[in-house]
Amino acid sequence: MAEIKVEGLRHVYSAGTPFEKVAIEDVSLTIPQGQLVGVIGHTGSGKSTFIQHLNALLQPTSGKVLVGGRDINENKFTRRDVKWEVGIVFQYPEYQLFEETVYRDIAFGPRNMKLPEDEIDRRVREAARFAQVGEELFERSPLELSGGQKRRIAIAGVIALRPGVLILDEPTAGLDPAGCRQILDNICSYHKESGSTVIIVSHNMDDTARIAERIIAFDHGRVAMDGTPEQVFSEPEKLIAMGLDVPKATALAMALKGAGVPLDGSIYTHGQLLRAVLRAKEAATC
């Protein structure tokens, strides 16, 4: 269980070539143990590059990443150990399922950790429960299952490492609304029950507003906004200027305000919108 501290992080791809690209610039932040963080930003803003630094898959061009107070890039052992502590579910992780059965796929990580067989079994069943992978699927081939099922198997495979920090890069990309909701609900209950830090990269503002305790917005490789959903969605114009969507309730509140309805407060859920409209109605009839 570990706090993440990022200090002056900068990452340059293909440095010194004509393809040089500064992907992350001057990022410093701390993520305390147990926080549920939403990372948002336009395509190419540096989200995936950033998260890959948190388990040493990418090394900083300059700056440091500390997990539990330890520089994860100190040597090859710290770089290896952090892979168990910080687990990443990549975008479209279902393409990384390659074992013959669902069980073996979920067990792949714990087996690599050289855990005893009964501990592997315990972890596979626990991870499958969190990710809602029914045990009746254990002996099936992952290849013959639906897109949503494959995605949940891949998530279970990372949860089975019992990482102190679980990072998911666009975990709902390409799924239908029911599949999205199921995965996000699973992630929320995993966060509550395990006490792990969870970092979700997402394009979907409604989902992020609904589940995150803190939102970090990237723009051109820098942190442009960092705060509670209430703080971040109180400045919707800033998000729109970064090329981002805002939650549906926020967009509707902006339209109503534009039409002269005096709504107050930060609005990013339907409940907040409804209450603000009722307050405005009450004030108008006083």
Ligand SMILES: Nc1ncnc2c1ncn2[C@@H]1O[C@H](COP(=O)(O)OP(=O)(O)O)[C@@H](O)[C@H]1O
């Ligand atoms: N392997 C790579 N080589 C060169 N440039 C890259 C590589 N990966 C990403 N980039 C560039 O770095 C920037 C940030 O990309 P990325 O971190 O993938 O952003 P996001 O996840 O927000 O879409 C983009 O301009 C992207 O084109």
Ligand SMILES: [Mg+2]
């Ligand atoms: Mg990305």
